[in-house]
Amino acid sequence: MARNMLSAETSAPTSTAEIVSVAPEGDAAMHHDPMPFRRAVFATLVLASMAGLVALLAVTLSTNGISWGESVMILCFALTLPWTVIGFWNAVVGLLVMRLSRDPLASVCPVKEGDATVPLSASTAVLSCIRNEDVDAVAANLEAMITDLVRSCEAASFSFYVLSDTSDEDIAAREERVFADLAERWRGDMSVTYRRREDNFAFKSGNIRDFCERWGDRHDYALVLDADSFMSASTILDMVRRMEANPRLGILQSLVVGMPTTSAFARIFQFGMRLGMRSYTTGSAWWQGDCGPYWGHNAVIRLEPFIEACHLPVLPGKGPLSGPVLSHDQVEAVLMRRAGYEVRVLPVETESFEENPPNVLEFIRRELRWCQGNLQYLKLLGLSGIKPTSRIQLVLAILMFASSPAWLVFMALGATLAVLGGDEMLQFDAATGFALFVIIMTMVFAPKIATVLDILADGRLRRRFGGGLRVVAGTAGEIAFSALLAPIMAVAVSIFIAGLPFGRAIGWGAQVRTPHGLPLRLTMSKLWPQTLFGVAGILWTANQSWALVLPLLPVVLGPLLAVPFALLTARGDAGRLALSSSLWRIPEEYEAPNCLLPLRLGALTALGAGTAADYKPDLAKADA
Numbered sequence: 111m112a113r114n115m116l117s118a119e120t121s122a123p124t125s126t127a128e129i130v131s132v133a134p135e136g137d138a139a140m141h142h143d144p145m146p147f148r149r150a151v152f153a154t155l156v157l158a159s160m161a162g163l164v165a166l167l168a169v170t171l172s173t174n175g176i177s178w179g180e181s182v183m184i185l186c187f188a189l190t191l192p193w194t195v196i197g198f199w200n201a202v203v204g205l206l207v208m209r210l211s212r213d214p215l216a217s218v219c220p221v222k223e224g225d226a227t228v229p230l231s232a233s234t235a236v237l238s239c240i241r242n243e244d245v246d247a248v249a250a251n252l253e254a255m256i257t258d259l260v261r262s263c264e265a266a267s268f269s270f271y272v273l274s275d276t277s278d279e280d281i282a283a284r285e286e287r288v289f290a291d292l293a294e295r296w297r298g299d300m301s302v303t304y305r306r307r308e309d310n311f312a313f314k315s316g317n318i319r320d321f322c323e324r325w326g327d328r329h330d331y332a333l334v335l336d337a338d339s340f341m342s343a344s345t346i347l348d349m350v351r352r353m354e355a356n357p358r359l360g361i362l363q364s365l366v367v368g369m370p371t372t373s374a375f376a377r378i379f380q381f382g383m384r385l386g387m388r389s390y391t392t393g394s395a396w397w398q399g400d401c402g403p404y405w406g407h408n409a410v411i412r413l414e415p416f417i418e419a420c421h422l423p424v425l426p427g428k429g430p431l432s433g434p435v436l437s438h439d440q441v442e443a444v445l446m447r448r449a450g451y452e453v454r455v456l457p458v459e460t461e462s463f464e465e466n467p468p469n470v471l472e473f474i475r476r477e478l479r480w481c482q483g484n485l486q487y488l489k490l491l492g493l494s495g496i497k498p499t500s501r502i503q504l505v506l507a508i509l510m511f512a513s514s515p516a517w518l519v520f521m522a523l524g525a526t527l528a529v530l531g532g533d534e535m536l537q538f539d540a541a542t543g544f545a546l547f548v549i550i551m552t553m554v555f556a557p558k559i560a561t562v563l564d565i566l567a568d569g570r571l572r573r574r575f576g577g578g579l580r581v582v583a584g585t586a587g588e589i590a591f592s593a594l595l596a597p598i599m600a601v602a603v604s605i606f607i608a609g610l611p612f613g614r615a616i617g618w619g620a621q622v623r624t625p626h627g628l629p630l631r632l633t634m635s636k637l638w639p640q641t642l643f644g645v646a647g648i649l650w651t652a653n654q655s656w657a658l659v660l661p662l663l664p665v666v667l668g669p670l671l672a673v674p675f676a677l678l679t680a681r682g683d684a685g686r687l688a689l690s691s692s693l694w695r696i697p698e699e700y701e702a703p704n705c706l707l708p709l710r711l712g713a714l715t716a717l718g719a720g721t722a723a724d725y726k727p728d729l730a731k732a733d734a
Contacts, residue, residue: 145399149499152199152397159195163549164188170542179527186523189516192509197390198553201560204393204457208564218395219454221359224351230267232330234350234410237321239314241275242620243337245284248272249292251340254708256292256300258343265300267350269329273317274306282306314406315422315438322417329413336407338623340369342461342705349410349456360416360451361443363402363409364462365391370699370706370713373468373625374688375679377713379595380466381694382588384459386557389564391457400452401499406439408462412451416442419449425489430482430615437483440507441490444500461703468625470595470676471636474602478616481511481603485610514603521665525650547661555589574697584693594668594675601640601669628680630673637672644670689716 167187171180211217236255240248252270259265272289276282286304293302307320318334326332331353333346341364349362365387368380395402404411420442422435435441443453467473487504552559562585565571566578575581606614634641647666651659668675678684688694695717698706702714 145397148397148399152203155199156192156195159199160188160191163191163195163546166542166546166549170538170546173539174537177527179523183520183523183527186516186520189509190513190520192506193513194550194553196394196506198556200391200393201386201389201556202393203396204389204391204557205560205564207392207396208389209567214392215456215458218392219456221352221362221454221456222355223348224353224355226347226351230264230347230350230354232267232350232354233328234268234331234333234346235321235325235329235413236268236270236333236335236346237318238270238272238335238337238339239275239317240272240285240337241310241313242278242281243276244623245281245288247623248337249288250709251338252302253292253295254705255341255343255346256296256302257708258705259346260296260299262343262347264343264347268346269301270303271321271325272302272304273321274304275310275313275317276306277310312422312424312434312438313436315435315442319421322413326413326417332411332413332416334407334409334411336464338369338465338621339366339407340463340706340709341408342703344705345460345462348460352456353410353412356452358450358452359454360412360446360449361402361404361409361453363404363453363455365455365457365459366405366408366462366464367459368466368696369463369709370696370702370711370717371465371468371625372682372685372689372712372716373679374681374684375470375473376466376468376625377685377688377694378588378591378679379473381584381696382558382592383466384696385561385565385585385588387561388457388459389560390557391455395455395457398455398499400454401447401497401503402443402453402455404439404443404446404453408464411442411446415446415449415451420445423490425486427489429613430610431486431489435483435486435490437480437486437507440503441487444493444496444503447500448496459697461705463706465623467621468623469628469680470598470672471628471633472622474599474636475616476621477599477603478606481606482610482616484508484511485607511603511607514600515607517600518604521662525647528654529650544661555592558585558589574700576692576695576700580692580695584695587693593664594671597643597665597668598637598640598672598675601643605639625682625685626680627682628677630677633673633676637676640669640672644668644672686716689713 164184164187167184168176171183176184207214207217238248238252252272256265256270259268272285274282274285276285285306289302289304293304296302303325305321305324307317310316312319318332321332331350333341333349335341345364349364352362353359367384367387368376371377371380422438422441422445424434425432447453467476484507487508491501491504493501562581565575565581572578572581606616644666647662648670651662651666699713699717706714
């Protein structure tokens with residue numbers, strides 16, 4: 111997901127109360143636009159922090175002057191900073207907004223709510239985009255959503271489209287049968303259309319563009335879903351009503367949270383995401399404003415401007431960074447903003463869900479696909495007519511992945527200089543070096559820490575997460591998990607980027623979403639580079655002082671343990687243990703919402719939080 115940063119374009123307002131509040135809609139004309147002030151403040155904080163950290167590293171390395179190697183290290187360090195520093199200040203601002211604002215949502219997303227007492231007047235297409243997926247799982251999600259919408263008495267305003275790019279003929283044949291049955295069961299209550307493309311050009315973005323050309327003029331809005339998406343009727347209706355009440359709103363993105371799962375890897379990962387997401391997204395929405403993110407799913411788009419203004423270019427040249435844009439979402443947000451429409455995110459947890467990868471190998475595969483797509487933005491930086499904010503968003507999206515090889519070069523160069531050059535090539539001040547390490551680690555984990563502080567300060571939130579002790583213990587375990595996972599991912603991304611000039615690319619296959627164990631041979635074949643990196647790091651640290659070794663242990667331990675870490679977190683018994691430990695539970699596992707019960711989620715069944723039999727809709731068809 112890309113972020114943005116702006117400098118001020120107009121004079122700043124005189125009141126600092128705008129840092130955590132916003133004027134009511136009806137008084138907007140009487141107040142200055144707060145966004146230039148906010149963006150100026152945020153840009154100043156980020157740039158000053160980056161400058162200070164680079165200066166601190168320079169002081170650390172300058173005990174005997176700065177060598178050429180140390181200069182390269184400083185440059186690589188600077189390239190790793192934007193995401194870390196932006197994440198830190200997002201968390202700080204987000205915590206201030208969550209704790210100090212009278213209305214946090216209005217402070218960062220001043221989008222009028224629609225009138226729930228008035229029937230919807232607009233038509234919304236619900237687009238489920240699939241490719242070689244588990245057909246039964248997709249159908250179960252869609253049927254539960256249809257059931258919920260029909261019960262809301264607003265079904266007439268919605269039509270479902272299953273947009274298939276499936277290349278496997280056997281899966282395609284099953285899709286036709288399953289979705290024909292789904293359409294027949296709901297005939298008269300909900301329109302369900304299944305379409306499969308023979309030509310999969312541009313993958314998901316091309317799939318949606320094909321829908322726009324065929325059926326787009328029949329609908330006002332489109333709710334875009336991934337194959338693993340699920341949203342309750344109440345969330346969908348709220349978002350559509352907000353679109354109706356705000357005619358300049360082009361894209362409204364919901365905050366997406368992970369579904370209850372029995373996978374140990376996914377449970378710990380999405381617990382950490384749940385903690386970091388709210389403060390991070392609230393803080394980013396505070397200064398991004400109407401140039402917010404679009405993550406490509408669980409979002410409502412206004413079709414008319416999308417169809418007219420959001421055509422994606424085909425990137426020139428040859429190789430992995432050419433051809434159709436893979437990470438289409440942020441580019442579409444940029445183009446929507448260029449057309450004069452707002453792009454906003456609702457930074458509140460609603461019933462908007464997704465499934466996360468169940469093991470390390472699937473997680474790496476997903477990240478590498480995003481990496482290739484984001485690096486394509488290098489060819490889009492010269493897009494004409496886009497706002498400065500949008501151009502910076504694209505740069506930050508590139509840096510999100512480019513920082514991994516910069517980080518590895520920083521570490522490897524430091525180790526090489528220490529071994530080959532001695533004190534002449536690398537000498538550092540231990541005190542300032544340790545201070546720099548502590549500051550960076552604090553910044554890295556700031557979004558999670560900020561949300562934990564917010565939870566601990568709010569009795570209702572503490573109860574939703576099972577109590578303060580569980581939150582703290584779960585957070586400590588998740589931080590250890592993240593410390594191991596981060597360098598594993600950095601090695602994978604760096605190797606992938608190094609292979610791009612030689613034609614290496616990631617395929618657009620189906621994401622494996624069902625928890626399952628990993629074979630040892632496959633895991634070793636995929637993670638041997640991480641293991642080699644870890645072994646080299648351990649051998650290097652064996653001859654170094656403890657002052658240098660201790661900060662580097664988190665860097666080398668994760669890659670060294672990559673294979674056992676992947677095998678363990680994918681095991682079914684590890685998932686059951688994590689489930690029974692009561693750690694890393696999300697609020698939906700303490701009080702399961704009715705909308706999730708028909709999905710027969712194994713985690714909810716195991717916890718006794720509810721089963722499909724507990725869900726008693728008012729419609730006979732829901733039990734069919």
